[in-house]
Amino acid sequence: VPTNLYDDPEFFARYSELRRSVEGLSGAPEWRALQAMLPPLGAARVLDLGCGFGRFCRYAREAGASRVLGVDISENMLARARAETDDPAIEYVLGSIDAQDFAPASFDVAFSSLALHYLPDVAPPFDMVHRALAPGGRFVFSVEHPIYTAPSHPGWVTDESDDQVWPLNRYLDESARITDWLAPGVVKYHRTVATYVNTLIEQGFRILHLEDWGPTTEQIAAWPEIGVERERPFFLLLSAEQP
């Protein structure tokens, strides 16, 4: 297992202070939209790729999943995930998403929250998930939106009319992006919306729903600082079916 950003003590401390880390699923503003894309979890076998603190794994069990497997590359994250449950139907595996392989048709639902943009290529994990899902199985995931990851200088700027604008460039240049996010030199992989969609289709999935996620009016009323996130989408949410 390679050393991981989330095992850097300073990064981990800062990550742990984020609203989404402190408040759990409901502290992540995109959670309701992702949740609406999930099939009923009752009796489902659920896979969570990049499970972090295990919040979704525990949610899936509360929603009736029969078995949940969480995968994460960070020992820190999994140590905390393990400390927060003694449910024998939840299993955590330390390792990269890329390195996983499962028996065919061993899951009904695969989920991944903000993890796949750390992988240089999504074709191998999409293929792995496709094989791991049973016919009719569902794959639901979020990533940082390609509009968000593309720019050479990501960050709001104020234009001549005093509008906040997102300085988009390099959208079609699919390659690594190095940003300072909670720590210097964080590497994420920018790819287009087309690549996410077409790779799913090429691996045999049927696209069910796509969301260019931004906060709702109600969310902005409750948390005004995120209002600017409607100027460009923050996350890309996708759901697909293994037909």
Added chain:
Amino acid sequence: VPTNLYDDPEFFARYSELRRSVEGLSGAPEWRALQAMLPPLGAARVLDLGCGFGRFCRYAREAGASRVLGVDISENMLARARAETDDPAIEYVLGSIDAQDFAPASFDVAFSSLALHYLPDVAPPFDMVHRALAPGGRFVFSVEHPIYTAPSHPGWVTDESDDQVWPLNRYLDESARITDWLAPGVVKYHRTVATYVNTLIEQGFRILHLEDWGPTTEQIAAWPEIGVERERPFFLLLSAEQP
């Protein structure tokens, strides 16, 4: 039939001078990508929504289509389309895309190039196309990319690092945009990538391919001015199947 932008003499004159107008399909840099998304046209019944000068209609016949129907809202455009062919298997209809309705399963391929962003809502035309296509039929279209249509001030700006950036904002604000494109006050309707994709799915289509189109390296070598178009996608191309 409402009066149309393309029937404004000055606009029409300027539009007629565009490279894509002078050179036909091959003068449109996205044509090869759209063409690759088409099924074989041999013996197909083809519908072209927003057919303009009728170039795609004539191409479809050359590619073996048995019958082609072109729809356009502009009398100017159709006058020229009619003047350029006497093929009895090509029929032109004057009217808005919104106002069309066809017998169920009367076409095998529906095509639309850069027309659907003039319509305030794509659900009715997508529903109309879905009914008009035979099972297994294909719908292939291009629109101005939502990243291109979103901004309050669309146009390249140079940032502090001397990079050309696209000042993206209002992405999630789906509504009319008024721009000066060949004429002042041209109205186009901005909607998100998600809306195009999800509306197709909701109307019963299966997504086959999506492209965030930008010019290829070869195209930039031949036409250097379009190099900047790789910084953000210019067109959105979609193909979907009526299953």
